[in-house]
Each structure stands twice: as structure tokens, then as C-alpha cells.
Amino acid sequence: MSAGTALAVEATGLCKTFGKGHTAVEAIRDVSLTVARGELVALLGPSGAGKSTLLTMLGLIVPPSRGRVVLGGTTAFHGGRFRVNVRRFRREHLGFVFQKANLIPFLSALENVQLALELSDVATRRARSRAMELLDYLGVAERARHLPSKLSGGEQQRVAVARALANGPNLILADEPTAALDSVRGRQVMELFRTVAHEQGSAVLVVTHDHRALDVFDRSIEMEDGRLRPAAAVLAR
């Protein structure tokens, strides 16, 4: 990603249809949106609106049926195919957090974060100390040696956030990251995202159903039936 542009995400005319013929589901219908660097954006909408689908397309996990995705100035998807090495792009520029922490069960908290760094070719010792710093930053340093199964849901989620932050991503995509947490813990995670966005300049796009934590966000956009709500789409920062 070039540092030249202030936009972390620039998606235009995204469409996604699952299946073919009469069983086809139009999950996303012509969605365009932008997210600036250092911006924390909430993505709202009823179940089945297409929020997760949109996120996977922006994360270069699922190819859109139509449209164009530009991430940090680099055209990542255009003309029906990926224009970058997605695996490499993901490990270098993107971070993911999901409803479940999805930590690798046979690695300790520290190793889970360390792995993300080693994937980006950071040397083992350096990756270790950096991973420790991140865990410390997220307040789970004392649980570093524990396996995920020995951590509480909130702790696991914080380790997952640490992992998503590990390679200093330009864009963090979070799909209902606080759904499994109580409201206090949930709010803590959201506030953490804000710190990350504002301090590290990453763009953070968070799918959430929790309207009580909306004040943490810079802005929110709403989806319904595969489309962005017009009012939300134009909402400026």
C-alpha cells in the first residue's frame, strides 16, 4: 500500500451473488464505500443484510461478483479478479477479528501473536518481543504462556486483537468482535480499536449489533438487504 492516499478502503460498485439460477442469493447489491486512515467505522444492519459478506470482500477472502476494491491506493480487485497476491497482501496489510477468537489451539497466546509476525518474515526473537509488547498493550501479558483453552473469552478476544494488530495493518476488519463478550468487556475492545485507529493510523471497520457502544465510533454506516442505507452512506466523519 502506498502512503500517498488518505483512504484505506475505496470500494466501488460491489456486488455479490451466491449460487446460480433460481436459488441465487444477491447478498450485496452495488455497494460503494470509503474508509479513511485512522478512522473507526461501525457497520450496522439487520441479520442477513450482507455485512459479513461485505467484510470478506474487503478482506480479499471472497471475490466480489462485480466491482472494484482499492486498498490503501493499491487496486486489489478489479475486472473480476484479484490484482494482488491475496495471501501476501493479507499478511502484510490486513488484520481480522471475528466473533470467536479463532486462536490456533495448540499455540500459546504469545505464540499465536508471534506466528502472525513470523508470517511476515519477522525474525523469531524480534517477533517474540514484539508479540509480548502487544499482549502487554492489550493487558493480557500475564497470560502469554497459556493455551487459548485456558483463557476466558474476553482474554482470547484480546489476544485475537493483538494478533490482528501484529503486522501493523492498514486495515482491520472486525466481524461482531464483541458479540461473545459482556457489555463492559465489549466496550473495552471497542475502545481499544479506537486507540489503535487513532494512535496507529489504521482504518478499522467493525460489524456490530451493539448500539450502546456506538459513541466510541467516528461514524457508522448501515446496511439493509445488501445495500447501504443512503443516509448513512453520505455520513461524513
Added chain:
Amino acid sequence: MNLAVKDIRHGLGRFVLTATGIGMLLMVVMGMGGIYRGLVAEATLLVDRSGADLWVVQSGTRGPFAEISRLPRAIEDRVATVPGVLSARAFVSHTIQREHRVRTLRMMIQGLAWPQDRGTWLPLAAGRALRRAHYEMIADTSSGLPLGERVRLGKDTYTVVGLTRRMASSSGDPMAFVTVADALAIQFDVPGEAIRVERAARRARLEDLDLHRTQPQTAERAAGASSMIPALGTEMVSAVLVNVAPGYDAGEVATRIAAWPDVSVFAHEGQRDLLLRGSVDRARRQIGLFTVLLVIVSAVVMALILYTLTLEKLHDIAMLKLMGARNTMILALILQQAVLLGALGLCLAWALGLWIFPYFPRRVVVVDEDLARLAAIVLGIYFAASVLGVRKALAVQPNEVLA
């Protein structure tokens, strides 16, 4: 960071259990192959060890192993006079099953051509070869007879003077070696009462004949010892073993002897062949087929184990892909574990086999060639199963994490 090692350490107990299971399975496969080899080895043991170039047997038979062969012992002397024959010795062999110290003693009694053959060629584990023409025995360890044990067979008592190791008949019975004369005595032992009855019968038959009236003294002969009756032949032996003198062609000597109408002749190889195609053929094929079946079954089981091992990890693999892990890392995770499991299983199978197989009642022969073949098969299975698993792993979409 080596993910395979981390994963194994995380589930060490399970990994060890799986490896043990695979090891035991492979041990059974190895054992079955070993039993097959053991069967063949035991079947051909005597033919190979006897060191004979030619086997002279009863005319028209395929004896003495494939079927019963009976030859007058005198043939031994007749064969010895044939040009090119270095030595000829009688071969007497029969299986006995007797009670000895309240347990069943089943042995194959093997005659040694005393005095040329005292059993010095036998693989003696203890004791010595025969020193006397009678009442001494060399027994196999598997018979359970200790050195110095006295065994009553027929009217005589034999002392165990030597012990061999791994000398068994084609049906797995331990062998016992005595002189040919003793072997015949054991084989043709007739109780006193039977002799008395037989002599009475001879006298009765004679009394019906004119000969008895014209030559009354024949009655005396008829009622006497069999060996004193010229009309009765010498003892019967199973075969005559021939060694061909250096410089002579075994084929020519064989042709010359085979020209006699009262015998058939087989070369060493022919006799070996008869054994493998004859008496042990069915057992051999049965075990051979079963071994093949076992290999297939264990292949399927191992492939399934490996495949499920990969399936279980699909979620983690999806997450790794989502994090941008390279395919090489994912392949390493799967293949390293598979190879480690296979190698550990093989080592375990080998160690377990070494430990357990000697306790089997019959020989289990594990040769390096079979081990190598098994390793190749395991490698093949692991490769095939891994390819299946890897294909699945590489096909998994990162968004499966979201599900």
C-alpha cells in the same frame, strides 16, 4: 516456529496413542509376513539342511515329504555302487505323538545315517552330537526336553545329548535326531503280544499248506524272528539321499538311477519345489493372501487416520490462510506429522516384533527386504493420504473460519 512440533506437543498423549496404534497394526502386518516366511523356511529346512544332491524315492511317488515313500533299505547299497555317487544314506523320517511326563510330546523323528552322520552339522545350542549308535537323541529346544532327559519311545529309552535351535518340520513340529537304526526301531516298534499273535498266525497259515507236511521244520522258522526269514525283505526307509562326487554331473547320475524301474529321483531343487507346491502350498497361499488383505486393510485404516487428522485441522488451516500463511507452511504442518507418525509406527512395529515374535510357537522370519517393503508401502500410503488431506486443506476457504 514449527507448527507440526507444537501441535504434537500440545496433543502428545493422543499422538503417542495414535503412533502406538499404527505401530501395532504394522507389527501385525510384519508378523503375518514373517509367519509366511517362517512357514517357507521351516518347510524347506530339512531339504536344505540335509545337503543331499539327489533324493531317491519310491517309484512313482513324490515322497518323502509330499506323500509316503517306502524303499527297501538295501537300495542304499545299490545306489552307492553307481559311478559318480559319493555317498548314499538312508532317510528315515516320521512324526510321533506320545505322552511324556503327563504332557503331549509331538516330534518328528529324523534318522541320521550312523556312523557317517552323527549330526555334527546340526545347529547345536547345547550338548553334543551323537557318540553312540543307539539310545542317544538330539532334540530341538522347542520340544521342551532338557539336556540329559530320558525319553521312552517304544521299547527303548533315549537320552537327550544335544539340543538344536529352530529345527522344525514343515508342520512346525520340533525335530529329534537319532540314528537310522533307532528311528526304524521307533517307527516299527511292535508290542510283544502283537509279535506272538503274528507268529501264531504264520503257523496257522502254514498248517494249511502242503509245505508244512513235507517240510515240518519250516514251522520253526515261520514262528521265529522276522529277520531270520529269508522270504521277508529288509526294513523300509523313506528315501535314500545321494551326494554326487566332485567332477560328476548330478543330472547324469540322476538319469542313471532313475532308469531303475523301482525308484524315482529328484534333484535338490525339485524336492524343494515339490514341498512348496505340495504339502505347504495351501497354508502358504492362505497366509500369503491374508497378508495381502492385511496390508490393504491397514493401508485403509492408516489413510483414514491421516485424513481425519487433517480434517480436524481444517478450521485452523483456514485461519492460517486468513492470516496469510503460505501453502508451504500448511503443507509442512500436515506432512511433517504424517511422516513422524509413520516413522514412529514403523520403529515401534519393529521393536515390538523383535520382542514378541520369538515367543510364537512357530518361526516368524522378518527379513530386511520385507521391512524395506513395508516401509515403502507405509510411505506410499502416507503420501496418498496426505495428498488427499493436502488437497482438502489447500481447497479450504479462509471464510470457513467465519462459519
